[in-house]
Amino acid sequence: MARDYYDVLGVQRNASSDDIQQAFRKLARKHHPDINKDPEAEERFKELNEAYSVLSDPKTRKRYDRFGEDFRQIPEDWEERVGAGVGAGAGARGRGRSTGGGRVRFTDYGEGFDGSGISFEDLFGGMYGRGGGGGRWGPVPGADQEAEIQLGVEDAYHGGRRSITLAGPGGQRTYDVNIPRGVVDGQRIRLAGEGGRGSDDGPPGDLYLRVRIKPDTRFRLEGRDIHVALPVTPWEAALGATVPVPTPGGTAKVAVPRGSSSGRRLRLRGEGMPNPRGANGDLYAEVRIMVPPELGDRERELFEELAAVSTFDPRKPG
Template identity: 70%
Template sequence: MARDYYEVLGVPRTADAAEIQQAFRTLARRHHPDVNRDPAAEDRFKEINEAYSVLSDPETRKRYDRFGADFRQIPEDYDERVAAQGFGGGAYGGGPFRGRAAGEGPGGWTEGGFDTSGVDFEDLFGDLFGGRAGRGGGPVPGADQQAEITLTVEEAYRGGRRKITLGGPGGERGYDVNIPAGVIDGQRIRLAGQGGRGRGRGAAGDLYLVVRIAPHDRYRLSGRDIHVDLPVAPWEAVLGAAVPVTGPGGTATVQVPPGSSTGRRLRLRGEGMPHPKGSPGDLYAEIKVMVPPSPGPRERELFEELAAVSAFDPRKQT
């Protein structure tokens, strides 16, 4: 048992039968897989049903209150009243969605969903499906599902087709995904009809792939803008120079203005992430002044000469 049954239904331990039933009805309507398109709704619904099956039966609830999580393991003859009444169990007890645990045969949770025989969905869900739902009603569309796909900055920039494999209750399944050029972190790619199966003749739901951009050792993304460090030599920073800068789309030349210090940003308009329906982002090259790690004799001589004649004091600059 993952959680306390009272906590699952959101009721106090002193709740009466009416409060427990109302809590169940509210939660069941919210989390039933035919209503809630979240992939986690199925597990949540099973948890709610199991909690209700225990707490809605006075004798079963009494055993649960007395023995806690181990109430199913206590011999029935431990309590004569319970033994006289008989104790039904199973993964879902005697709640309105009666059944066995997955894999135990008819009446339980199966690959296709819950066995809804005997369940008054019209009473539980009202006209949510436009009338009576379940076995006797019309088609019910499948639930939308969601998964994540991780891309490098280069893959997100250029797009293209990619084969991916996703695991699920029925095993692994492969997909051929068309990745639009310029997708950004958090954007969703829709695979129509690849989500949950519908019931009756209901259409299948959609599968949404949420894009996650992997960290890069060179590029930093901010929306569609790309930031990259631009190493320059001291004389290039002082005198100015045309230097190459490489982005995911290739190499371009940027003009470093004279007197540039570390941290200055140079903007290359439109060189960021593409946008198929709008303006592309920009590429920002941030200057990083580098010094020779091991200057040769002549280089050192020139730096010493510069130090002797220069009045520049970087610590007095604002």
């Protein structure tokens, strides 16, 4: 289901036209892709434009308030038809209808719109090819649909073609999807023409796949930045060393500065998630000092010798 346009703009449903305009201007400046370099800014900006185009037009807003996400499938003169008393007294209850497989869900309006006793069947019966010769309102486009898909970090990093099976009302269906390289959590992938079917030769809607990145035991994502633990020995941390670090793209090398303690973060610029439209994310390796679970005789002697000569006290303030 598409996001509520009022939620997109962050306004109440009873917001005035000025409130809607002010909210749009504020958010548009914040998320304009020429200003905001976040990879999701462009998608957010498009969402804001769509919400504003609907809510800034009083007539379109009224249809949206009444019919929700299916308002585009309702003729603009629906109020005139209600006022003309089409089918008055029918007494049938408004209910959900299907436009040739597209999603059309209408709220139950009791005995009719505004208590007039005019039913959805009587008011729009011919719109969907039933009664009155059918199709007299012209082609009706299919509804856009959305589904979630889960990807592992490495799959999202590399991208490529994937066969994805989704369960729907008509059963399971498999799609051949091109996953963009470096796709991030929340990003949408558009499959043109794979949404709800239109009626009266109307074009089908689109299917949007919203990506969810599955938790990974090795990699933690923050936007396009990747965080990974970097185990090192006490002597590597104390003396400095170059050690291997795992990344979704393979093993890289990182220099551990001498005197590093656990928790120190080492940045590998550009080794995070790829970004086809800008700079790649970074990879942050967090130092974790590990000690041998069992010590050999010589190892024990050396550690005891170190303990005897060292004046370092990690618990001493300052």
